[in-house]
Amino acid sequence: MKKIINQPEDSLAEFMRGFSKAYHDVVALHDEPLHFARAGGATSGKVGVISGGGSGHEPLGGGYVGVGMLDAAAPGQYFSSPTPGQIHAATASAHGGAGVLHVVLNYTGDVLNFESGAELAEMDDIEVSTVILDDDVAVEDSTFTAGRRAVAGSIVAMKVIGAAAERGDDLAKVTEIAKKTNDAMATMGLALTPCIVPTQGEPSFDLGPDELELGIGVHGEPGVRRVSMMPADDITDALLDAVVKDLELSSGEDVLLFINGLGATPLSEQYIMYNRASDQLEAMGVNITRSLVGNYFTSLEMAGASLTVMRLDDDLTSLFDAPVHTAGWRAGM
Amino acid sequence: MKKIINQPEDSLAEFMRGFSKAYHDVVALHDEPLHFARAGGATSGKVGVISGGGSGHEPLGGGYVGVGMLDAAAPGQYFSSPTPGQIHAATASAHGGAGVLHVVLNYTGDVLNFESGAELAEMDDIEVSTVILDDDVAVEDSTFTAGRRAVAGSIVAMKVIGAAAERGDDLAKVTEIAKKTNDAMATMGLALTPCIVPTQGEPSFDLGPDELELGIGVHGEPGVRRVSMMPADDITDALLDAVVKDLELSSGEDVLLFINGLGATPLSEQYIMYNRASDQLEAMGVNITRSLVGNYFTSLEMAGASLTVMRLDDDLTSLFDAPVHTAGWRAGM
Numbered sequence: 256m257k258k259i260i261n262q263p264e265d266s267l268a269e270f271m272r273g274f275s276k277a278y279h280d281v282v283a284l285h286d287e288p289l290h291f292a293r294a295g296g297a298t299s300g301k302v303g304v305i306s307g308g309g310s311g312h313e314p315l316g317g318g319y320v321g322v323g324m325l326d327a328a329a330p331g332q333y334f335s336s337p338t339p340g341q342i343h344a345a346t347a348s349a350h351g352g353a354g355v356l357h358v359v360l361n362y363t364g365d366v367l368n369f370e371s372g373a374e375l376a377e378m379d380d381i382e383v384s385t386v387i388l389d390d391d392v393a394v395e396d397s398t399f400t401a402g403r404r405a406v407a408g409s410i411v412a413m414k415v416i417g418a419a420a421e422r423g424d425d426l427a428k429v430t431e432i433a434k435k436t437n438d439a440m441a442t443m444g445l446a447l448t449p450c451i452v453p454t455q456g457e458p459s460f461d462l463g464p465d466e467l468e469l470g471i472g473v474h475g476e477p478g479v480r481r482v483s484m485m486p487a488d489d490i491t492d493a494l495l496d497a498v499v500k501d502l503e504l505s506s507g508e509d510v511l512l513f514i515n516g517l518g519a520t521p522l523s524e525q526y527i528m529y530n531r532a533s534d535q536l537e538a539m540g541v542n543i544t545r546s547l548v549g550n551y552f553t554s555l556e557m558a559g560a561s562l563t564v565m566r567l568d569d570d571l572t573s574l575f576d577a578p579v580h581t582a583g584w585r586a587g588m
Numbered sequence: 589m590k591k592i593i594n595q596p597e598d599s600l601a602e603f604m605r606g607f608s609k610a611y612h613d614v615v616a617l618h619d620e621p622l623h624f625a626r627a628g629g630a631t632s633g634k635v636g637v638i639s640g641g642g643s644g645h646e647p648l649g650g651g652y653v654g655v656g657m658l659d660a661a662a663p664g665q666y667f668s669s670p671t672p673g674q675i676h677a678a679t680a681s682a683h684g685g686a687g688v689l690h691v692v693l694n695y696t697g698d699v700l701n702f703e704s705g706a707e708l709a710e711m712d713d714i715e716v717s718t719v720i721l722d723d724d725v726a727v728e729d730s731t732f733t734a735g736r737r738a739v740a741g742s743i744v745a746m747k748v749i750g751a752a753a754e755r756g757d758d759l760a761k762v763t764e765i766a767k768k769t770n771d772a773m774a775t776m777g778l779a780l781t782p783c784i785v786p787t788q789g790e791p792s793f794d795l796g797p798d799e800l801e802l803g804i805g806v807h808g809e810p811g812v813r814r815v816s817m818m819p820a821d822d823i824t825d826a827l828l829d830a831v832v833k834d835l836e837l838s839s840g841e842d843v844l845l846f847i848n849g850l851g852a853t854p855l856s857e858q859y860i861m862y863n864r865a866s867d868q869l870e871a872m873g874v875n876i877t878r879s880l881v882g883n884y885f886t887s888l889e890m891a892g893a894s895l896t897v898m899r900l901d902d903d904l905t906s907l908f909d910a911p912v913h914t915a916g917w918r919a920g921m
Contacts, residue, residue: 257780257800259857259893261819269820270856273863277845277879313855447590467590486594487602512610519852521888522646523603524592530606546610550883555854558889560592 256456263453267310267332274317278582282320285348288340291317292327292348302420302429303327303349306358306413307342308365309334311452311555312473315410318583324417325358325581326351329372333452333555334459334474336364342372346381354382354426356433358413360405361389384426386433388412390442390563392501393470393479404472407515407552408440408563411575414584418577432574439571441501443494444561445478446471446517450554459557469493473517473554487524491531494562499539502564506540511575513563516550520558525549532562545575551583589789596786600643600665607650611915615653618681621673624650625660625681635753635762636660636682639691639746640675641698642667644785644888645806648743651916657750658691658914659684662705666785666888667792667807669697675705679714687715687759689766691746693738694722717759719766721745723775723896725834726803726812737805740848740885741773741896744908747917751910765907772904774834776827777894778811779804779850783887792890802826806850806887820857824864827895832872835899839873844908846880846896851889855882858893865895878908884916 260266275284275291283294290307297303307329310316316330326349329337337345346355355376359369366387373383390408397404412433419432447467449458460475462468467485470478485493504510512532514525525548533543544567552561567575593599608617608624616627623640630636640662643649649663659682662670670678679688688709692702699720706716723741730737745766752765780800782791793808795801800818803811818826837843845865847858858881866876877900885894900908 257817259820259823259853260860261821269863270859273859276866277862277881484590487592488594490592518854519889520592521851526603526606527593527599529610530602533609548610556852
C-alpha cells in the first residue's frame, strides 16, 4: 500500500485536521460527535442543509460546507455511514430556526442513520425534512443499497439545494427543489482500477490489467458489465445512452453535462469523455448550457469517471449559477 | 496502458477540444498555431501575461487562462515544449497594447523557444518581457534543465502575476513583481508511482513497490534520494526542511502553504501533509496566512505531491486574494 499516511488508523483524523486548518475561514471541524459546520455557524432564519456519508470521497464532505451549499456535514469512517449522533449534531449546528433539510445519499446505512438522526433532532424541536438522492442509473439495488445508488450527481444537487436555501426559500420549497433536482438528473460511471482504503490495506475489488467495469459503484459495488478495455468514445456512448434513456431526453432541451473523475483519472481523459458526450448530445439536438468537469466525488485513488446529465430550467440554472464559497466547489464554473 | 482515450495520437487534440467546449465562456482554443486565449480576447491597455509548456499537467495550460491570471497559453505536446510559433501566436493574442510578459518555466526547451517566440513578437512591435520561474529546490541542473526546475509554485506565481497585470500595473512593474514572487517561493516534491504518457505507452520511470523518490521532477527527472516508504510526517518534514532552509525562513514571518497533488494522490493524503507542515511551521513561529491544497500542477496519473512555501507581504497577499475566473483556479481559496 503506497500512500502518504502515517498510521492507517490515524489517517482519517489527521486529514480532517489538515483540511479544517487549511480552510478554517470557511469550515469548522467539531468533535464529539464529529462533524463539519460553517465557520460562521448557522444563519438565522435560513433553512439549514446538511449531508453526510462515508469518508474517502473528498472533497465530498467538509469540502461542500460553506455559503451557497451545505451548512454542515457528518463524515463517517472511510466508506462507512456516519452515526445518528453525528447527524444529530450536524443538524443542530445547521439549524438557524427555519428547519433543516437532510440530503441523504441512497445507501442503506446512511438512510437508516439519517432517520435516527432526524428523530433525535426532532426531540430538540428542530423541524427536519429529508430528500434521498439516487442518480445512478446503472443498477436497481446494490451491495449497500435498496433501489438506485447516489453518485456524482449528488454534488450538483447539493449546489442547487444549497442555493435555494441561501436565497431564502422555506423548508417545504427547498425540499420540493431537492426532489425536483434528483428527478432531473441521471448518472452512470466506470472504473479502471480499484482503490485501497488505508485502514483495510487491500484493493476494494479486482480488475484485470485489460478490464474495465461499466456501471460500477463508488465503493466498487458490482456494475452492469465487465469488459475488455474500450475506446473512450465507446465507453462514453455506453454511459450516455443509459443516462439519456433514463431521462427520456429529447431534442431542444437544455442540460448540464458533468464528467466526474474518481481520483486517479487525469483531467485530460475526463475532457476526452466530455468531448464525445457533447458531440453526441449536440447531434441529438440537446443544448449543453452548463458544464462541469473534475474530481468532485472521488473514491480515493480509484481510476475511472462518471457522466451525469441534468435537465435544466431557468430556476435550476440560476441556482446552479448562484454564488458559492466552499473548499471543493469551483466558483463560477 | 489503462486510459480513457481513443487513439493515443488523437488524445491531445481531443482533450483540448473537450476542455475548450466545456469552458467556452472563459477560454478559446485557437488553431495554427495552437494556443489558448481568453474568450473575450486581449484587454486593451492591460499588460498581457502568457505562459506555456508541455501538456499532461492539467489544469496547467488552458486552465489558468482567464480574468485574473493568464491572457494566453501555448500548450506543447505531452511533456514537450511549445514551438516558437505557438508562443508568438499566444503573445499576439495576449497583446492589448501594453506589452506582454512571458512567464517561462525553467526547462531548457521552453526557455529557448520562448526566446525565439519573443523575437518573433518583437518583429511585430510587441514589447516582451520575460521572467523565468525556478521554484524547485531539490536539485541544481536536471534532465531537461540548467539550474533549478519550475514546479507547482509556478501556479501561485501565475495567480499573483496575473492579478498585478489585471489591476493595471505596467510591464516593468509586473515583471518586477514576477521576479519578486519567484524569489519568495520554494518547492520540493516526491513521487510514489510514475505516469504513462498516452503517446509513449510506457511508464515514465520505474519505482519499486515499496519505494518513493524525494525531490523528483514532474517528468520523472531524478530527485535527491530514492528511499523505502516513509510515514507521511517524515516525508513532509524532508520536503519542508529543504524549503525552509532555501527560503531562510524565520519566526514571525507570514507565508502561504501550498500542497499540490500530482494526479493520483487523494486529497486526504494531501491534507495529511498539510496537517504536518502546518504544525511544524507553527512550531517555528511562522504564520500560515494563506493556504492552497489540491491538484493544480499534475503529471497525468502520477502519485505524489509537492510542498511549496511562499513568503508573503501585504502586496503579494492582496494579489493572491484578487478575483480570478479560470477553469483551474478555485476562486476564493
